[in-house]
Amino acid sequence: MTSSYRSIAILLIVTGTFVASNIYTLIPIYDLLTDELTTTTSMIALGSTSFTLCYAIGLLLFGTMSDVVGRKPILVLGMLLFSITSLCVSFADSDFSMIVTRGLQGFAGGSFAPVAFAYTFDLYNGKFRALILSMINTGFLVAGILGQIISASIATNHGWEYVFYFYFVIYLLLFLLSAKFLPQNKSKTNTSFKPLQSIKLFSSFLQSKNLLLCYIITFSLLLTPISFYDALNQYLLPISSAEDLFFIRTVALLGTILSIFGGAINAKYGLKGSFYIGIALLIGSLIPMILIPDFYVILYSAIFLVSSISILIPTIIAIIGTIEQKSRGSAIALYSFTLLIGASFGSLLTSILPFQGVLLFLLLYGIINIFLMRKISYSR
Structure with a gap:
């Protein structure tokens, strides 16, 4: 390199x-x-x-x-x-x-x-x-x-x-x-851009069992931190200050440090192994907050929640990129779109459920994602 x-x-x-x-x-x-x-x-x-x-x-x-x-x-x-x-x-x-x-x-x-x-x-x-x-x-x-x-x-x-x-x-x-510095790369897979052809391509991704399961998992990945922080605002603001909420958000960023070791984790445990580690961190962060929604429990748990997302998002991108190599840019574009749509549902979720209800929903979604990942297969 x-x-x-x-x-x-x-x-x-x-x-x-x-x-x-x-x-x-x-x-x-x-x-x-x-x-x-x-x-x-x-x-x-x-x-x-x-x-x-x-x-x-x-x-x-x-x-x-x-x-x-x-x-x-x-x-x-x-x-x-x-x-x-x-x-x-x-x-x-x-x-x-x-x-x-x-x-x-x-x-x-x-x-x-x-x-x-x-x-x-x-x-x-x-x-x-x-x-x-x-x-x-x-x-x-x-x-x-x-x-x-x-x-x-x-x-x-x-x-x-x-x-x-x-x-x-x-x-x-x-x-x-x-x-000036980005090199050209030979990544062109099509000769012309046709909107109707693109729609058919996206449709073919959703007809692929492996990609469809990846997109269902993807929907939850940004939904999780967005709905968590939104629900946390509603839960803590009446009993705490805006500074305390900002402090939790800032401290939680310590969880992103784990992303530095993403390559090593993938190399040792594989993409699926990395995914399960991320899910384990997610479940391990949600359960304490459901049982004891205390400020300091939330503070420490938020670090592990962010850690889990730091592992899960690049892992799913890598799996999608491995499954769909011919039209990788389009497949990852649909991933990004699904991720953003999932995030937009965060506010809707928190308008329906209380803080612990949101956490329980995310916990169940995380458990379901384990079973979805078990059904995904790809060439290594």
Whole structure:
């Protein structure tokens, strides 16, 4: 492994972290934007919704296109588009323009995740590939905190527009670095992009028993931390402070350290073995919180919950990439779409169930995932 390929890996990890950070940009500045744009919090929240929905559409479209035109063109041009649309958001002067520009920004942001995962498969092998997949996903988890810190600190000191000026510069820099340093790869599997053909391709993935089971498991992976933190907010806020909640989120990020050892775990125990270790950590984190929902029990258990997600997400990506090698970009695009759709159900779940009810649901889903994984087969 040359130093240049290690540098490429670092570039992908850093890019992934900053791309995902933008998902959480509006959360800490809802009140500020409500005052500045003279609108309601619910209308500003639609800016986050439009970002997420268009992001999901971008995941499917760009992941499939990368199988046609190659990974690098999508990553590079997608980052340029993300930079430009980030600047556009800074000019929003009404709730409507905020919703529209955030939607455009989300669509552009969808060009990274599935393409970067497929690109990692194309460039790397073995333990180092597993490590890079784990680290990119760790960046996504860290982004949940980092994105809010960046947004809150810049908006408080300079104004909300400067948040998007900041991202415009960052994404422009990442565009230039990607254009210069990312190598071309021979990953094209199709000769032309046809939407109807893409729909048939996605349908064929769902008709594959192994991939379908992977996608059912995938649905729960981001649903788990999103619904956990949402339910935790509702449970602790009446009896605790916002600072305590932020402290739990921050300390829980210690769980991402386990992702560094993802390659070694995969090498020793295999992909299925790694999956079962992740599920064991998940179950081991949920049961104590169900039985004793105390602040410190939740604090320590949250670390193991994040650890489990740090192992499970890159493991499922690796399994999907191993099962579907011909149209890997498209298969991982559908994975990313399913992951995001699962996350969107987090708020719905917490609106129906209390804190311990959510934990019990996640526990049952985790146990079901064990049986689903036992039915999945693939060539090693």
